Amino acid sequence: MTIVDETVLLERLLAGEQQAYRELIETYQGAMRAVAYAIVGSRQADEAVQDAWLAVVRNLSGFQRRSSLKTWLLTITANAAKNRYKQNRREVLLDDLPSPHGTIGDERFSGDGHWLLAPHAWHEDTPEALLSEDELRECLEHTMLSLPELQRGVLVLRERQGLELEEICNLLEISLSNVRVLLHRARLKVFATLEHFEETGQC
Amino acid sequence: MLTCKEQVERSSDYLDGQLSFRERLLVRHHLMFCPNCRRFIKQMRLMQATLRKMPESPVVDVDVDQLAAKLASRHRDNQ
Numbered sequence: 001m002t003i004v005d006e007t008v009l010l011e012r013l014l015a016g017e018q019q020a021y022r023e024l025i026e027t028y029q030g031a032m033r034a035v036a037y038a039i040v041g042s043r044q045a046d047e048a049v050q051d052a053w054l055a056v057v058r059n060l061s062g063f064q065r066r067s068s069l070k071t072w073l074l075t076i077t078a079n080a081a082k083n084r085y086k087q088n089r090r091e092v093l094l095d096d097l098p099s100p101h102g103t104i105g106d107e108r109f110s111g112d113g114h115w116l117l118a119p120h121a122w123h124e125d126t127p128e129a130l131l132s133e134d135e136l137r138e139c140l141e142h143t144m145l146s147l148p149e150l151q152r153g154v155l156v157l158r159e160r161q162g163l164e165l166e167e168i169c170n171l172l173e174i175s176l177s178n179v180r181v182l183l184h185r186a187r188l189k190v191f192a193t194l195e196h197f198e199e200t201g202q203c
Numbered sequence: 204m205l206t207c208k209e210q211v212e213r214s215s216d217y218l219d220g221q222l223s224f225r226e227r228l229l230v231r232h233h234l235m236f237c238p239n240c241r242r243f244i245k246q247m248r249l250m251q252a253t254l255r256k257m258p259e260s261p262v263v264d265v266d267v268d269q270l271a272a273k274l275a276s277r278h279r280d281n282q
Contacts (some may be wrong), residue, residue, distance in 0.1 A: 002237070014272040016279040023272035029267075030259045053270065057277045113206025118239035119246055140257065158219075158252040165219060176221075184215035191250050200260055 038153020039081035099189035139203035155186035
């Protein structure tokens, strides 16, 4: 959304125009949910997003435009999610879980660090062609859901929502090195799923 | 020279621009000579582009019209 679009939308929001709220929700709900999911997990993510929307309405007239609307909304969402659970993170930060098709792990390399089983050519070479197969889409969703919540949250914020690593650190209050580790693990698992599908034609 | 395994370990940082100048050169140098790793990086990029284009799973249990109506009326009440 450009600055001009944002300014126009804000004016309509401040005027209380229902259609403007609809546009706001449709544009940002996905990113807000990804932030909430990364912080509180699937069980409370929707509640946290609801809390966030109410906080957005309460604070809208005080929005200073020092950041983009998106950054402001995501910061409010992160705060709402953190309020929902003040104490212990439910998972230890870097705990990992097995993924349906594994990862690109040590077993793919020989002792001297060369590929034992190198990546082979895939049938498709555009995202559109890959995503045209319903089964692959479902397979990717399945792998995403198998990721630990924080890992999935980081992956979604980076790849689907296009956030910078620093923004992700700030929103989730985790270090850059942890964001990098989580992102790398998540990507290798999704890679393994794509590779498996391209090799076998099934999930 | 990096090994293939070391290249894979650095691949996310390479794609995200998180490597130091020296490390980036090491990765580039490896890629220049290793078709397997070039393919790997190319496929990692394709994986990223695929995730970017993947339709978001629909938000369950949220009636956008209803929520929009609620937020708009809350805003008016706050005035």
